[in-house]
Amino acid sequence: MEKTFDRAESTKGIEKTLDIIKFAMEMEKKGQEFYLRNMDKVKNPRVRKIFESLADVEDLHYKMLKRHHDTLSDTGDWEMLDMDLCKPCAEKLLTDAEIEGVTLEYDISDITILRMAYLIENDFAQFYHNAAKSVENTAAKKILSNLESWEIQHREAFYDEYKKAMEQNWFDQSFAPF
Numbered sequence: 001m002e003k004t005f006d007r008a009e010s011t012k013g014i015e016k017t018l019d020i021i022k023f024a025m026e027m028e029k030k031g032q033e034f035y036l037r038n039m040d041k042v043k044n045p046r047v048r049k050i051f052e053s054l055a056d057v058e059d060l061h062y063k064m065l066k067r068h069h070d071t072l073s074d075t076g077d078w079e080m081l082d083m084d085l086c087k088p089c090a091e092k093l094l095t096d097a098e099i100e101g102v103t104l105e106y107d108i109s110d111i112t113i114l115r116m117a118y119l120i121e122n123d124f125a126q127f128y129h130n131a132a133k134s135v136e137n138t139a140a141k142k143i144l145s146n147l148e149s150w151e152i153q154h155r156e157a158f159y160d161e162y163k164k165a166m167e168q169n170w171f172d173q174s175f176a177p178f
Contacts, residue, residue, distance in 0.1 A: 121155035
């Protein structure tokens, strides 16, 4: 196994990276809890399916981060990670949602929950972006940058769904702001 740990990285650098990963793990768990908690609250079956898929994706992110946290904590070294590990998850999320068919009926509470989901994913993407810039280890940078790109995919999916919901709501009310 190729070692990606920079031996010059200080104990302080390792501790900082561990703190970032630990916080990221907590964020992923909170994201999963949000999707599980709100999955049955949304009326639109496509949104429900997206929430179900994302709860699983957030759990995968958590497990990957935990594996790297434990490895770095125990050995001071990074495992090599297949960086495509979660790429199929994001693609599957959108494919599964589309297979369910197009349902353009959204409850007003769906719009609110979609907006919250969008903001959560946006916060995650920003966190991973800033975290990747703040670490020195190249493996840590790569992991955090990939997580950022996955969260951006989630954010964009929610933004698109949110826009559809808003436009449908306007249509239902015979109103369009433009």
